[in-house]
Amino acid sequence: xKTALTAFGAVGAVGVGAAAWGVGIxxxxxxxxxxxxxxxxxxxxxxxxxxxxxxxxxxxxxxxxDWIARLADQERPDLVVNTGDNLGHVDGLAGLRRALVPLRxxxxxxxxxxxDHIAPSPRNPFKYFTGPSxxxxxxxxxxxxxxxxxxxxxxxxIDLNNAVGSLDLLGMRLDVxxxxxxxxxxxxxxxxxxxxxxxxxxxxxxxxxxVTHAPYRRVLDAFVDLGADTLxxxxxxxxxxxxxxxxxxxxxxxxxxxxxxxxxxxxxxxxRTVPLNVSAGLGHSIYAPVRFGCRPEVSVxxxxxxxxxxxxxxx
Numbered sequence: 001x002k003t004a005l006t007a008f009g010a011v012g013a014v015g016v017g018a019a020a021w022g023v024g025i026x027x028x029x030x031x032x033x034x035x036x037x038x039x040x041x042x043x044x045x046x047x048x049x050x051x052x053x054x055x056x057x058x059x060x061x062x063x064x065x066d067w068i069a070r071l072a073d074q075e076r077p078d079l080v081v082n083t084g085d086n087l088g089h090v091d092g093l094a095g096l097r098r099a100l101v102p103l104r105x106x107x108x109x110x111x112x113x114x115x116d117h118i119a120p121s122p123r124n125p126f127k128y129f130t131g132p133s134x135x136x137x138x139x140x141x142x143x144x145x146x147x148x149x150x151x152x153x154x155x156x157x158i159d160l161n162n163a164v165g166s167l168d169l170l171g172m173r174l175d176v177x178x179x180x181x182x183x184x185x186x187x188x189x190x191x192x193x194x195x196x197x198x199x200x201x202x203x204x205x206x207x208x209x210x211v212t213h214a215p216y217r218r219v220l221d222a223f224v225d226l227g228a229d230t231l232x233x234x235x236x237x238x239x240x241x242x243x244x245x246x247x248x249x250x251x252x253x254x255x256x257x258x259x260x261x262x263x264x265x266x267x268x269x270x271x272r273t274v275p276l277n278v279s280a281g282l283g284h285s286i287y288a289p290v291r292f293g294c295r296p297e298v299s300v301x302x303x304x305x306x307x308x309x310x311x312x313x314x315x
Contacts, residue, residue, distance in 0.1 A: 018292060022241065022292035023290050026290075027290060028064075028296075029291075030282065030297070030298075031297045032075065033279075033297050033299045034299070034301075035300075036303075036304055037230065037304065038303075038304050041305060041306070044170075045170045047079065047172070047302070048076065048302050048303075049078070049302075050080045050106075050298060051083070051277060052081070052083070053082070053083040053084065053234030053235075053282070053298075054083075054113070054235065054279070054281025055086050055088070056085055056092075056120070056282075057086060057087055057088050057089070057092040057096045057283065058091075058092055059089060059091045059095045061088075061283075064099070064296075065095050065098045068100065069102050070102075071102075071298065072103050072106065077106055077300065078107070078169055078170060079106070079107050079109075080103055080108030080109070082108060082109065082110035083111060083212065083232055083233055084111050084115075084234060084235070085114070085116060085213065086116055086147060086151075087142050087147060088115060088119075089120075089286060092142075093147055103155060104154065107156070107158075109157055109160050109209070109211055110152075110158070111161050111178045111211050111212060112161050112186070113181050113213040114183060115142070116142065116147055116181075117142055118139035119139065119140040120285040120287055121140070122287045132183060132255075160176060160177060160178030161178065161179065162188040162191055163178065163195070164177040164195040166202075172206040172207070174207050175199060176208070176211060177209075178210065178211035178212055179192075179212050182212060182214040182218070183214035183235060183253070183254060187216075187219055192222075192226055196226060209228065209229070209230050209231075209232060210223035212231075213233065213234055213235050214234075215236070215254060215278055216255055217255050217256065220233075220256075220267045224272050225269065225272075228274060229274055230274060231275065231276040231277070232279075233276070233277070233279070234279045235254060235278075236252045236253060236254065237280055238261055238294040239251055239280075239294055240280075240291060240294055241290065241292045241293065242293035243293060244293040248261075249261035249262060256278070261278060264276070264277050265278075277299055277301060279297065280295075281296065281297070282296045282297065
């Protein structure tokens with residue numbers, strides 16, 4: 001009995017310590033995950049992409065806001081890719097403005113996650129083990145129009161929710177396309193081929209980016225078929241709570257393979273393989289304020305000419 005009580009106490013102490021770490025420390029250990037990808041035409045200049053995702057911003061989250069605000073000077077990106085779930089509270093836009101204002105004037109693109117439309121709600125975290133989460137019966141709406149007005153009109157970023165666009169960067173043309181949140185079934189893949197055909201009739205791009213919030217297989221497959229040279233996604237939070245040093249997430253909240261729920265990998269469909277970056281994101285629901293074995297992050301990916309050797313470095 002004494003041995004059993006000792007063991008039980010030890011397990012309890014470990015559990016309390018892990019919870020204290022995840023709630024009180026790790027969720028504030030914001031990290032930059034860096035990679036290089038040799039995907040540009042030979043002779044092209046390197047292009048630095050800042051991949052932001054899943055900020056789930058609440059107005060009181062000043063440490064997160066300050067850390068994001070420093071990225072413009074620290075990383076000096078040429079392009080920002082925002083893969084959604086920017087808001088985590090009905091008043092989250094105030095905090096988001098404070099965080100993103102230094103990025104004004106840097107070209108960018110964005111898509112929506114569900115928390116750009118509806119506020120988070122309390123959930124039983126164990127239900128994530130039964131499959132992707134479902135929308136609550138009476139969700140609290142967010143001011144999506146105000147968010148889009150800020151991202152598109154103030155920051156000058158391109159809205160890629162079931163849409164396409166084009167950018168001229170460093171003397172290169174980049175074509176971009178994306179969908180709204182596939183986790184909620186808001187993606188409309190059928191509209192993209194016609195839009196892309198029209199866009200490509202105006203000229204040839206050095207690179208094409210496919211952008212989605214939720215990396216469902218059907219979306220990634222379609223993006224590869226549509227000619228994306230790189231794929232960008234968020235949504236998974238990298239699992240948010242992981243077994244330390246395990247290459248796989250415990251859950252991904254979508255149907256992507258668990259070993260691709262965070263970081264840089266590749267996606268193959270119909271014999272074509274392209275790089276895929278899934279950001280573990282910066283935030284969490286205000287009702288589940290924890291990160292364990294999965295630091296909050298942004299990605300900085302330097303795109304280089306194909307003559308360069310592909311390398312990656314996590315920092």
